[in-house]
Amino acid sequence: MKLWLCQMKCKPYSFVCLVIGLAVTLFIDGLFWSHSQKEFSRHHEKKSAAAVIAAHDMLQQHRTIIKAIDSFFSASILVTKAEFTEFTHELLKIESAVAFTVDDDNKLAFISDPSFESEMELGKFSTNVDGELIFEMPEYSAFIIPIDEPDLRYMVYVISHQRVLNKLNNELEICIKYSIGDKTLSNGYCQIEKSSLQQLFFYYQSEDYHYESEFNAENYSLKTWYSPSGEEISEVLLIILLFSITGIGFSFLLYLKVEQKNALYKMRIETNSKVAVLSAINHEIRTPINAVLGYSKMLKDSGHFAQQDEMTVNKIIWSANLLNSVAENTLNFSKASADKLTLDNQETDLCELIHNIQDYYLAFSETHDKALNIIIKDPLPERVSLDSTKLYQLTTNIINNAFKYSTGKQVNCHIDLKYYYNRPFLRVAIRDFGKGMSISSIEAITRPFATDLHNTQVLQSGIGIGLYTCKQVIEKVGGKIMIRSKTGEGTLVIIRFPLGHVEQVAQADEQPVLTEGIMDNKVNDQQILAHLNIPENLQDIEIKKENMNKYQLKELLLVDDNLFNLEVCKAMLEKYGFNVTTQSDAISAKQYLIEMTPEIVLMDYRLEDTNGLALIDELMDLQICQEREKDIKKTYYFILSANDKAEIPFHEEYPDVFFMQKPLNMDIFIQQLDSLYTVN
Template sequence: MKFNASALLSIVIGFISTLMVILILLNHSYNEFEDDYQRKADLVFSSAYDMMLQHKIMLNALKSFFDASAIVTPEEFNLFSEELLKIKSAVAFTLNDRNTLRYVSDPSFKSDIMSGEFVENEGDDFYEMRGYSTILFHIDEPNMPYLVYAISHERVQQRIDSHSGVCVQLTLDNITFENSNCLNPSISWLSSLFSYSGADIIAIPEYAQQYNLNVRYWAPKKETYEVFVLVLLIMAMGFTISVLLYLKVRNHLHMAQLAIQTNSKIALLSTINHEIRTPINAVLGYSNMLKNSDYCDLSGRATLDKIIWSANLLNSVAENTLNFSKSVAGHLKLENKEVDLFNELKNIDEYYQAFSQIHSKRLVMQHHGALPDSMLLDSTKFFQLTTNFINNAFKYSSGPEVIFDISLKSSRLQHFIRVAVKDSGKGMSAGSMKAITQPFNTGSELGHNDQSGIGIGLYTCKRVIEDVGGSIRIRSAENRGTLVVFRFPYHPIERVNHRADGFNASLTGNGITNNKASVMGEQRSNNEHVSPLPPSLAHSSLLLVDDNRFNLEVCSNILQNEGFNVSVKADDVSALTEFSQLQPNIVVMDYRLGNTDGLTLISKMKKKQIHQVHYFILSANDKSEIPNAEAYPDIAYLQKPLNIDVFLQLLDLKQKLA
């Protein structure tokens, strides 16, 4: 409901905003049209007032002319009135005692005057003329009682027609005059929405005359269409923006919900992987303990190698699943640390010794160029990706060998480890090749017995490689095998010396070639330590904290074999008490404990320490899965199962920096 309400609110806001813009536009247009009407109406009214004022002045002048003269001759009247009425909009004449024409201002109007007649109307007499409106009043002149002032309707009509853009209506003596805009208005239904009108009475009270003037205005058709088009455009834009805003809000909420779900899935996967890896680590730890003990014969060790191999495969599936979820969520990043690539290759070689003992296939490792003593590398992801491709090659190769070729490359100030894995199988089909870009695809045309996994291996590897800045290519031909080449980024350490490039040898996990020892170095026996405990740390006290008794037993055994004095605790309360009493030199603890977490417990221990202590987090989770791990730079992070060589290297580094 909240999702729908929020999205609908955005579209309502969009519609209201659009309506407000349209109302503002219409109001502005209405005011503009009203101003145009007012200008034109003022011009019409002003013109009408001027016209009536002129007639009033002429009437007063004629009356004064007769009042000022004892006797007015025809010549005098003609001369005076001709100059006065030269505008030709009116004619003046006098009537004798018989109410017939006596004097006339302009003889050209004589025929029109003669066609008219004098009408007596109970004291309200007037002279009626066709096409004229007349004003009759008494004058003080012998034998000429009346002066008639006649206004031409034609001239009035011409005056009205001179006004364009408005409808002008003038009523004189019950006769209404209209211009062409009133008779045939060029208006539409849109223009009628913007119509204005005004009226006024123009009077000459001295002569009992009154005229009605009306002005009507309709907005021009072209301009109203422009307003209409603007309204439609605003409506279309407003509707579009509202819909886009609705979709954006809905998608934002949807993405937020997906993010919550994704984070929940990642948290669930992290928990599942932790729970899976915990027993896997116990299996690996106990298997290695038993393998290195004096009670295990050659047959038992072969069986333990199979157990270790199977446990590693199960751990690889868990890692692939977790990396897939992280890559999809965009949480994947490199966790570089200083490593010896030579030792990493040796670990990969040792990893496949057990496989070669079980199957008839062997891994042939090839190296080109010099190897640095040290580099910054995310060895966990590098190992995981490499073993994924080698596992696939072993699974589908029909030949006795899988080629593993490695070299160092640089391109555009970036450094990469180039890894190539080549098998001699029947190759990948077109459907199988889709697995690199489409997850959960293993090739529909493959037989049931040829398919394996859930189809995210290649896709996950591609996502991981590209997300960390690398690249990958796959070439496959029918019955000629498959070649996978990928580049994994690393950072060189300038202070180190490089091993001499005096070799380019083949390395096998089965010891088939004679030059293996020269390349890989002396392999340690089951009970030999590659990194002996430094004298400064010999018999150091070490507190091991883990709520899983299997991990406690396995890790305690490994650490005691290295010469540490190990004290183990399974809960935070006893661990904190033991720390206060023992004041150990080293603390190694799991991140996930029963009532707290490792970082919180270490923070409490720091308040009780009285000398330098080296802290380690040993967890089934990697550093990127631990919240606020970056806030504790003095704590080293290790991933289960405990790799004693890595632990000793980190411990030695901490000792040097202390």
């Protein structure tokens, strides 16, 4: 359901991120395009305004000069040709214009620059549609001003188009066009050919500016346009392209990032679902395994059968433990892949743990004629803090492989306490005496399901998942695993398992991880179990009797919805003297607590109608609400589950509840009770 909802929600979310990214990119491109257009238009307006002002100033200067000449005639009684030339020559030289007068017959009289006399004679006088006299001359514009002078009728003020063009050509970044009648003057910029792209997107044109002539001459109009150069357009387009590539790239990266996050989320959900399924399968497998082991031990402890039958029972116990190991391996493999593997360190009797490992292989030795030798060179601490379940699982996994593929009669297990970077580690070195491992088999430690398909003559040490799981588990919890194998001499596997803290042991000197003594089997076999301080059979029996008498008739409530587990656990607990009451559901357990107050409550985590922690909450509430004597003894709560403590939700909120894994281990249970009763 969660996965389906994620697929429905996450896909539109990533698509929306992509659309938003592209929209932002388009907006930025549009913003820059608009800014560029405004900048180009502003540049044109600035240049156009300057051209208009220059044209206006030029016309104003010509008007001023014309009025000055007219005033010159008005102020003089008689103006001679020499006086006219002298007065107007320097005045008109700056503006590049020519002034001359005509008599009544429209013949040239005075001229400002005699060098232009021959050119001026090419002009013709005529009248326009309004009957006004005009002077026409190619490549010139003329103004006709009546003057009050004897024998002189008009003054003609002529402006050369070429000289105007020379001034216009000084403007190199804008096109300027003067329209004079049917004539148009334009500078050199106007002749530059523009591409269709420039004309379509980068063309800026001004309105026509009209200038009315105050004299008898043609009117003027001014028009400008501007188009940026190819380099400027290329720069704008390149920047837009870079913005687009960056924005589109970022949008797709964001899209892929969200998709990857969604994929990881879905993968995490799928992985969690797989872990949950494997956890459920593990729970369902451990429940009958618990019953098989319990009934087998009950049958073995009864002693009412022959020695051959006892060997059969031992084989049943061995097979049940092996099946439990397979289930644990599968779950650990899944947890390691999902990075959900953690250490659950508990105070542990190390000697007893080693004794349990040795006892575990007694049935195997009876069947396969192979023995496990546990070799300890230096004394080990009495108690350490470690995850005994994972250490037991790792050690038995490697020993199982060694037994399976060793051609010799024994497998040696060396156990030492070492310090690496001032941290305590338990080093377990397991050596078999088989034919050694092939290269592809050794690769299984980093590549699961690896097999040596090309060499059937070399005996392999497993198909890979067990060895790979061991590596994943040990490295996820901060340890290390190493393999050394020689053809014909066997294989040495060393694990370095982290410890929480160590009591009653001196720090050992650092030694190489792979010692020749271990690999070459030079250790004296008399060292086997020399420093374990494990009690002999009679002493062991006396300790068990003492533990059985210690909790004689203590009230214990056992809650489990599996009747087989109830029967097996009840028998194991009663053997230690507990007065056990069994309940198979939460309602009957609560009803019992109302009537009685057990000192110990041991219940399965997964019940049919609730879970163990929720039921413990209800039982604690019932105890608080009941009015009882103040000297009533405290009730201790235990959870028995096929799952690891870390897999149980909200377990950290119950510091007073002790968690145990199935099958029920009476030694661990008694140890925890001893610590609880000692503290209280």
